[in-house]
Amino acid sequence: xxxxxxxxxxxxxxxxxxxxxxxxxxxxxxxxxxxxxxxxxxxxxxxxxxxxxxxxxxxxxxxxxxxxxxxxxxxxxxxxxxxxxxxxxxxxxxxxxxxxxxxxxxxxxxxxxxxxxxxxxxxxxxxxxxxxxxxxxxxxxxxxxxxxxxxxxxxxxxxxxxxxxxxxxxxxxxxxxxxxxxxxxxxxxxxxxxxxxxxxx
Amino acid sequence: xxxxxxxxxxxxxxxxxxxxxxxxxxxxxxxxxxxxxxxxxxxxxxxxxxxxxxxxxxxxxxxxxxxxxxxxxxxxxxxxxxxxxxxxxxxxxxxxxxxxxxxxxxxxxxxxxxxxxxxxxxxxxxxxxxxxxxxxxxxxxxxxxxxxxxxxxxxxxxxxxxxxxxxxxxxxxxxxxxxxxxxxxxxxxxxxxxxxxxxxxxxxxxxxxxxxxxxxxxxxxxxxxxxxxxxxxxxxxxxxxxxxxxxxxxxxxxxxxxxxxxxxxxxxxxxxxxxxxxxxxxxxxxxxxxxxxxxxxxxxxxxxxxxxxxxxxxxxxxxxxxxxxxxxxxxxxxxxxxxxxxxxxxxxxxxxxxxxxxxxxxxxxxxxxxxxxxxxxxxxxxxxxxxxxxxxxxxxxxxxxxxxxxxxxxxxxxxxxxxxxxxxxxxxxxxxxxxxxxxxxxxxxxxxxxxxxxxxxxxxxxxxxxxxxxxxxxxxxxxxxxxxxxxxxxxxxxxxxxxxxxxxxxxxxxxxxxxxxxxxxxxxxxxxxxxxxxxxxxxxxxxxxxxxxxxxxxxxxxxxxxxxxx
Numbered sequence: 001x002x003x004x005x006x007x008x009x010x011x012x013x014x015x016x017x018x019x020x021x022x023x024x025x026x027x028x029x030x031x032x033x034x035x036x037x038x039x040x041x042x043x044x045x046x047x048x049x050x051x052x053x054x055x056x057x058x059x060x061x062x063x064x065x066x067x068x069x070x071x072x073x074x075x076x077x078x079x080x081x082x083x084x085x086x087x088x089x090x091x092x093x094x095x096x097x098x099x100x101x102x103x104x105x106x107x108x109x110x111x112x113x114x115x116x117x118x119x120x121x122x123x124x125x126x127x128x129x130x131x132x133x134x135x136x137x138x139x140x141x142x143x144x145x146x147x148x149x150x151x152x153x154x155x156x157x158x159x160x161x162x163x164x165x166x167x168x169x170x171x172x173x174x175x176x177x178x179x180x181x182x183x184x185x186x187x188x189x190x191x192x193x194x195x196x197x198x199x200x201x
Numbered sequence: 202x203x204x205x206x207x208x209x210x211x212x213x214x215x216x217x218x219x220x221x222x223x224x225x226x227x228x229x230x231x232x233x234x235x236x237x238x239x240x241x242x243x244x245x246x247x248x249x250x251x252x253x254x255x256x257x258x259x260x261x262x263x264x265x266x267x268x269x270x271x272x273x274x275x276x277x278x279x280x281x282x283x284x285x286x287x288x289x290x291x292x293x294x295x296x297x298x299x300x301x302x303x304x305x306x307x308x309x310x311x312x313x314x315x316x317x318x319x320x321x322x323x324x325x326x327x328x329x330x331x332x333x334x335x336x337x338x339x340x341x342x343x344x345x346x347x348x349x350x351x352x353x354x355x356x357x358x359x360x361x362x363x364x365x366x367x368x369x370x371x372x373x374x375x376x377x378x379x380x381x382x383x384x385x386x387x388x389x390x391x392x393x394x395x396x397x398x399x400x401x402x403x404x405x406x407x408x409x410x411x412x413x414x415x416x417x418x419x420x421x422x423x424x425x426x427x428x429x430x431x432x433x434x435x436x437x438x439x440x441x442x443x444x445x446x447x448x449x450x451x452x453x454x455x456x457x458x459x460x461x462x463x464x465x466x467x468x469x470x471x472x473x474x475x476x477x478x479x480x481x482x483x484x485x486x487x488x489x490x491x492x493x494x495x496x497x498x499x500x501x502x503x504x505x506x507x508x509x510x511x512x513x514x515x516x517x518x519x520x521x522x523x524x525x526x527x528x529x530x531x532x533x534x535x536x537x538x539x540x541x542x543x544x545x546x547x548x549x550x551x552x553x554x555x556x557x558x559x560x561x562x563x564x565x566x567x568x569x570x571x572x573x574x575x576x577x578x579x580x581x582x583x584x585x586x587x588x589x590x591x592x593x594x595x596x597x598x599x600x601x602x603x604x605x606x607x608x609x610x611x612x613x614x615x616x617x618x619x620x621x622x623x624x625x626x627x628x629x630x631x632x633x634x635x636x637x638x639x640x641x642x643x644x645x646x647x648x649x650x651x652x653x654x655x656x657x658x659x660x661x662x663x664x665x666x667x668x669x670x671x672x673x674x675x676x677x678x679x680x681x682x683x684x685x686x687x688x689x690x691x692x693x694x695x696x697x698x699x700x701x702x703x704x705x706x707x708x709x710x711x712x713x714x715x716x717x718x719x720x721x722x723x724x725x726x727x728x729x730x731x732x733x734x735x736x737x738x739x740x741x742x743x744x745x746x747x748x749x750x751x752x753x754x755x756x757x758x759x760x761x762x763x764x765x766x767x
Binding site for chain 2: 086126174175
């Protein structure tokens with residue numbers, strides 16, 4: 001019962017959020033196309049969260065935790081889920097330098113193929129720290145857009161980088177809010193306005 | 202000598218009735234000692250502390266309160282321990298002046314075999330961690346019931362009331378819970394999909410969300426009405442067997458029905474004027490803590506200074522030698538010979554101390570090797586209780602990794618352990634899986650006595666960091682004069698060896714940069730961890746002063762540790 005109440009409140013909060021975002025602002029958001037390749041920068045389990053978010057947003061997505069350039073074939077968007085987990089790196093048999101090199105190669109390959117980069121930081125405040133911040137600093141400037149769960153940007157770290165590099169930044173109250181954001185970012189012009197459903201809730 | 206201890210005795214002698222009890226600080230990392238005069242509970246979640254304290258205030262003894270706290274932890278900190286796991290309980294019976302151990306560590310199924318984690322000759326780590334094969338026969342409920350029947354005053358059902366309420370009504374999720382939930386998301390999805398009872402509408406819980414577990418509440422109610430045997434020989438047992446076997450595991454109904462905890466004598470050591478009691482192998486943490494303290498007795502650590510380069514270097518080298526012994530000698534003593542007496546002898550410790558050089562690392566750390574994978578585990582939980590009669594329970598238990606194997610028997614709401622991963626995957630190891638064996642554990646519930654009186658009760662989760670962490674806390678108090686919680690919150694470090702070679706030195710980032718530079722100059726590869734990193738455990742302690750007129754509690758802010766006295 002409490003869960004459903006919370007779900008209801010989440011949807012209401014989301015509706016309020018979309019009501020509060022001016023139409024012209026939403027129109028200025030960049031557009032992305034799927035299929036998208038979702039990969040990690042830092043091997044945290046947040047990449048799995050992104051996979052479920054994409055599924056619920058109805059996007060055609062491939063999740064590959066340690067994706068390589070070869071996996072960019074037929075991909076229209078590269079989604080990079082940033083956040084370092086020492087446990088995750090250990091399980092993947094990688095150290096941070098190797099992980100950074102892998103992601104660098106992938107991002108460079110995406111650039112050369114004109115595949116836009118969407119950066120996501122979903123782990124909140126707990127997924128910050130020196131190592132995560134290194135990757136955030138390294139890859140945010142290459143992004144066409146950045147999505148961050150608000151508690152991860154309490155100190156304005158993402159805001160500062162995005163303002164300096166003129167990358168649009170979308171802050172979310174909760175991870176689950178990314179479903180509607182992704183629907184909006186990946187909508188095509190001939191599809192109906194996806195947040196109509198929210199507004200008419 | 203023993204400045205901190207002397208200070209506390211002085212304090213307690215002068216100001217018994219005038220201790221100002223301050224509220225816990227807003228900054229949870231700021232050292233804070235809970236104060237009591239009759240009894241105290243410290244545990245990894247405030248709701249669990251309340252559960253234990255209620256029992257004490259109603260006249261229950263330390264065993265009653267410890268079991269109530271353990272049940273409550275299953276509801277409030279479900280990712281670290283519960284009825285799907287096992288552990289060790291160290292009990293001090295004040296009237297008899299006797300320490301006893303209840304070993305309710307999980308056992309391998311009867312069909313376990315040494316090469317069960319090899320696939321075409323290669324170690325298959327997913328089988329050890331997130332597969333039905335990873336699940337060992339749980340011992341927690343049998344152990345808690347044994348303790349209650351023999352040393353408690355309450356019925357099992359009476360100790361479960363608060364845990365049922367916590368599971369039913371829920372509680373606000375902490376940062377710690379949320380982070381661990383996110384970290385283990387993949388495992389939870391793997392076994393239960395987006396409908397896992399440990400996910401909120403398919404996603405990890407965010408801080409502030411309400412976590413409820415109606416399935417667990419129903420399971421606990423069932424145990425309360427049908428008795429604990431239902432878990433081992435009834436409807437719940439059936440669900441465990443189905444869940445494990447559906448995921449490729451080996452546990453049978455016979456494995457569950459034949460499980461029994463065992464009562465053992467404690468392991469005893471000394472450090473200077475203190476006596477130290479802990480658990481016997483396969484709980485290796487107590488043995489290694491005694492071993493480390495014996496080695497440290499050979500050094501003037503106080504003159505080196507707290508967390509000085511010389512201190513951290515010597516300690517790290519000692520850790521590496523101890524890890525070599527752990528891999529070579531430790532197994533289930535019911536089946537193999539463990540030379541505990543030799544390993545905790547002062548003579549052996551002085552031999553190790555003599556090998557350690559102040560200005561360089563050793564070329565090798567003989568003998569043996571240790572599985573590197575064990576190093577990443579954080580998990581487990583620890584609680585301490587003292588009652589008004591001076592009885593003590595010091596309990597460490599676990600489901601191994603956070604969220605255990607990730608397997609939840611259908612509609613039961615509890616997690617099954619993955620403690621089979623504590624066996625070595627190498628068939629020729631002394632700690633290889635074999636039928637009904639208990640895997641080696643790093644758990645180390647400790648009670649230190651100052652002459653005949655209990656002085657310090659201590660334990661921690663943290664996998665292989667448990668005994669290095671506990672050793673550091675003991676030294677922080679006895680040698681560096683810190684208060685209990687100051688000693689718990691102080692920056693920690695850890696190192697180990699595998700196959701005779703030194704591995705990295707992990708340090709919390711609060712350790713001074715110039716110290717780190719000095720350590721690197723000596724030859725250590727230093728890896729920085731977070732300032733307060735749960736990688737190094739989540740210790741809970743109780744300090745008893747002036748004949749139990751003052752009881753201090755310390756709870757680790759690296760997790761959600763809390764305490765309360767009365």
